[in-house]
Structures are given as C-alpha cells and as structure tokens.
Amino acid sequence: MTSQPTPRATPRTGPRTLPPFRADHVGSLLRPPALKRVREERAAGRIGAAELAAAEDEAIRDVVAMQREAGLRGATDGEFRRASWHMDFIYALGGINKVEDENLRITFHNAYGDVEFAPPSAHVEGRVGLEGTIFGDAFRFLRDTVGEGVTPKLTIPSPSMVHYRGGRAAIDEAVYPEMDAFWADLTSAYAEQVRGVHELGCRYLQLDDTSLAYLNDPEQRRHVAGIGGDPEHQHETYIANINRALAGRPDDLRVTTHMCRGNFASSWVASGSYDFVAEALFGGLEVDGFFLEYDDERSGGFEPLRFVPKGKQVVLGLVTSKHPELESKDALKRRIDEAARYVDLDQLCLSPQCGFSSTLEGNNLTIDDQLAKLRLIVETAEEVWGAG
Numbered sequence: 001m002t003s004q005p006t007p008r009a010t011p012r013t014g015p016r017t018l019p020p021f022r023a024d025h026v027g028s029l030l031r032p033p034a035l036k037r038v039r040e041e042r043a044a045g046r047i048g049a050a051e052l053a054a055a056e057d058e059a060i061r062d063v064v065a066m067q068r069e070a071g072l073r074g075a076t077d078g079e080f081r082r083a084s085w086h087m088d089f090i091y092a093l094g095g096i097n098k099v100e101d102e103n104l105r106i107t108f109h110n111a112y113g114d115v116e117f118a119p120p121s122a123h124v125e126g127r128v129g130l131e132g133t134i135f136g137d138a139f140r141f142l143r144d145t146v147g148e149g150v151t152p153k154l155t156i157p158s159p160s161m162v163h164y165r166g167g168r169a170a171i172d173e174a175v176y177p178e179m180d181a182f183w184a185d186l187t188s189a190y191a192e193q194v195r196g197v198h199e200l201g202c203r204y205l206q207l208d209d210t211s212l213a214y215l216n217d218p219e220q221r222r223h224v225a226g227i228g229g230d231p232e233h234q235h236e237t238y239i240a241n242i243n244r245a246l247a248g249r250p251d252d253l254r255v256t257t258h259m260c261r262g263n264f265a266s267s268w269v270a271s272g273s274y275d276f277v278a279e280a281l282f283g284g285l286e287v288d289g290f291f292l293e294y295d296d297e298r299s300g301g302f303e304p305l306r307f308v309p310k311g312k313q314v315v316l317g318l319v320t321s322k323h324p325e326l327e328s329k330d331a332l333k334r335r336i337d338e339a340a341r342y343v344d345l346d347q348l349c350l351s352p353q354c355g356f357s358s359t360l361e362g363n364n365l366t367i368d369d370q371l372a373k374l375r376l377i378v379e380t381a382e383e384v385w386g387a388g
Contacts, residue, residue: 014386019151019254020289020315020349021073023381027155027206027260028085028355029066029078030362030370035059039360056081057141064145070371071378072318074151075203077142078357084121084207085358086157089119092134093189095126095175096162122162124171125163128182130189133196143201151204154197158207158257159183159190159245160238164214169226183241188247198250206256206291211238212281213293216272217302222228235277236284243286243352256315258291260354261298273300294335295320295353305342314343317353319373324365326372332380350381 016022017261029037038055040048052236060077067075091098098120135154142152163171163186170181176182197205212235214220221231230237246255259273274281276291282290290308293299294317310312318335319327332350339348356363356370 002004016313016349016385018288019074019153020256020291020351021151021351022385023072023378024074024291024315024349024351025067025072025076025374025377026260026291026317026321026355026358027079027153027208027350029063029076029080030365030367031078031080031360032062032358032367034058035080036360038129060141062146064142064147064150066371068150068376070374071382072150072374074153074200075142075153076153077138077145079155079355081138081361085155085355086161089134089156090122090162092131093162093186094131095124095185096122096128096130097125099123109217109312122170123166124162124175124182125349126172126175127167128162129198130190130192133200134193136196138198139197139200139202153204153206154202155206155208155258156193157184157210158211158238159241160209160211162186163238166213167224167229169227170246172372182240183244186246187241191247191249194246194249194253195355198253203252204254206255206258207242207287210260211235212257212277213261215272216274216276217261218272220227221247232358236280239280239285245283246286255259255287255290256289256291256313257285257287258354260293260317271298272306275300278304278307282312283309287312289315289349291315291317291351293317293353294339295322299353302339302342305339308347310344310347313347313349314339315349316350319350319352319370319377321352321354321356321365321370321373322363324369326369329376329380329383333384336384350377350384352377 035055037054038047044342059080063078064075079085079232090096099122100120135156139152139154146152194205213233215224219315224234225229249255286345289312291312293345305314316336318332336348336350352373356365
C-alpha cells in the first residue's frame with residue numbers, strides 16, 4: 001500500500017494585517033437554541049420586539065466572544081438578527097416587495113436526495129432606492145462589541161441577488177421599461193449603502209453572491225435562459241454593476257465577495273468549477289478578495305485561479321460547513337499547496353466553504369463542531385503562514 005506524501009514545508013509569508021485574514025470565515029453562524037426559541041415566541045406574538053432584540057444582543061455578545069476564543073481576527077454577528085442571509089436586506093430596499101411565488105421553487109441536493117424549497121421571493125414594484133443604511137443598527141452593535149484587535153465584518157448580498165432568481169419577470173415593466181434604469185437605481189442605492197456603513201466605521205464589507213458560482217452550472221444557465229436572460233453574458237452584466245456600486249468607495253474600506261453553490265440545511269443547488277466565469281470575474285471584479293467554495297469535487301479544480309491578478313486575495317473554502325467531520329491539517333495543507341501552483345501563496349487565505357447557517361435553520365452540525373472547525377482553520381493558517 002502506497003502512503004500519502006507528507007505535505008511539503010510551505011514557506012511562510014506572514015500574517016495579514018488587512019482583511020481578508022489568513023484565517024477567516026464567511027459570516028453566518030449557527031443560531032443557539034435559546035435564540036431560536038425566542039424567535040418562535042416572537043413569531044407567535046407572545047413577546048415583543050424589545051425582548052427579541054435583547055435576546056439577539058446577548059447571543060451576539062456570546063458569538064463574538066467565541067470568535068475571539070477561536071483566534072479569528074475578524075468577527076461577524078453571525079447574522080443572528082436575520083432569517084436569511086440575503087432576503088432581509090433585499091426587502092429593506094425601497095421599491096421591493098416580499099411575495100410568495102410557488103413558481104420560483106429551488107431544488108437543493110444532499111447525500112440523501114433532493115429538498116424542494118420555495119422561500120419568499122421579491123418583486124420590484126417601485127423605484128429602487130435606499131431609505132436608510134440597512135443593518136446600520138446591527139453593525140453599530142457589532143462594532144461596539146468586538147473589542148480591540150478584532151475587525152467587525154458586515155455581510156450583505158451583492159446587487160446581483162436582487163435580479164438573479166426572478167430576472168426580468170420580477171421587475172415591473174411599468175416602473176422599469178428599460179433595464180438600464182433599474183441597474184442605475186440599484187447600483188446607486190448600493191453605493192449609498194457602502195458610504196453609509198463606512199460612516200458607521202465599517203472597514204470590512206463582504207458582498208455575498210451565489211449567482212456568479214451558479215452560472216458555472218449548465219443547469220443554472222438553462223434556468224437563466226428560461227426566464228429570459230442571457231446565460232452566456234449575464235455574469236458580465238453582474239460584474240459591471242457590482243463595480244458601479246463600488247466605484248468611488250473609500251480607500252480604507254476592504255471589500256470581498258463570497259461565491260458558493262447554495263447552502264440550506266446542509267444541502268446545495270449547483271455544481272461546476274469556476275471556469276465559465278473565471279477570466280471575467282477574477283480579472284474584472286473590483287474587490288480585494290474572493291471567498292471561494294472548494295470543499296469537495298463539486299467545485300472543480302484550482303486551475304481557474306490562474307486568472308487572479310496580483311494584489312487580490314483568494315480565501316480558499318476548504319473546510320466544509322455542511323457536515324461535522326473534521327478535516328485533517330495535512331489534507332488542508334496539501335490542498336493549499338495545490339492552489340499555490342496557480343496563484344502565489346501570499347495571495348491565499350483559509351476559511352469554511354460557506355456560512356454555517358445561511359438561514360436560521362442552520363446546517364447539520366453542532367455549535368461545538370462549528371468551533372472545532374474555526375479553530376482548525378486558525379491553527380492551520382498559523383502553521384502555513386505564521387502566527388498572528
């Protein structure tokens with residue numbers, strides 16, 4: 001029997017003082033059972049908004065302390081005040097209404113079969129605008145909670161997510177007869193949001209975007225064609241409009257994007273390597289770093305990373321958030337070595353492949369499992385790039 005080669009002694013390039021950090025995470029974290037119970041009480045009308053907010057405050061203090069304990073240099077609020085990683089933000093934009101649309105069902109996959117999910121959707125029924133900095137109060141609380149030496153990170157959905165699921169059909173043609181006007185209003189609202197969170201002290205902003213990973217899957221491109229989109233060039237439209245939203249952002253605001261293939265109750269939607277979007281995405285999207293899903297064969301190989309230019313960071317999502325089994329450090333180091341064949345080691349970082357709880361239900365692992373994975377990421381990063 002042939003033994004596995006020992007990972008080579010990877011040369012240390014040092015820790016990072018700016019985000020994304022060598023050891024990082026995507027954003028959402030498992031909601032504690034006590035907070036879930038309080039949310040149920042609130043939904044049933046048995047308690048008021050103030051009692052829910054107090055429970056959220058307590059849970060966020062605890063989860064920030066957990067991130068510090070794990071050794072992370074950046075912290076989120078776990079998205080504990082949200083039901084969904086993206087829809088809470090989208091519904092807060094002016095001109096967008098929440099709708100139930102059974103025609104927009106999503107099929108998630110896992111090792112045991114398929115899961116049909118029809119979450120609420122959004123229709124654009126008025127001019128899109130920003131009525132106030134979204135998640136502003138949530139960020140203030142996080143900012144004041146993290147303490148010295150930890151950078152608070154805010155995660156929001158990218159502009160693409162307002163469009164992807166419903167396409168043209170979800171945008172009232174009486175309001176926006178031409179799509180150029182829709183994109184102009186949407187990117188203007190996002191630019192205002194970026195300025196607003198920066199004024200609150202945010203220096204680490206992440207735009208979460210499943211669409212740019214989904215479009216690598218031929219099935220998803222067929223979906224785009226079926227709702228009247230242009231599957232061959234839609235990613236280029238999205239990249240251009242994200243850049244419009246970020247144009248003129250403050251120099252000290254670090255922006256990353258996270259791209260995965262779906263994450264709901266340990267299930268996924270799309271498959272395929274980043275090949276289809278890689279050249280336009282890595283070479284054209286004006287962000288500082290890319291959080292990429294790379295925890296299993298569905299993500300393909302590291303070859304697309306050859307398009308990542310100097311000066312951009314790649315956060316390798318090598319540790320799965322979908323199941324509790326703990327990866328080995330040696331296996332993680334081998335995969336980092338593989339990625340370093342296509343992009344310089346100094347441009348690499350390490351994280352989970354996705355959030356642990358993109359919706360309030362969470363993935364199928366425990367809070368202790370989550371902590372073990374975050375500690376593994378920190379320890380592996382210290383061994384590869386040096387402590388700090």
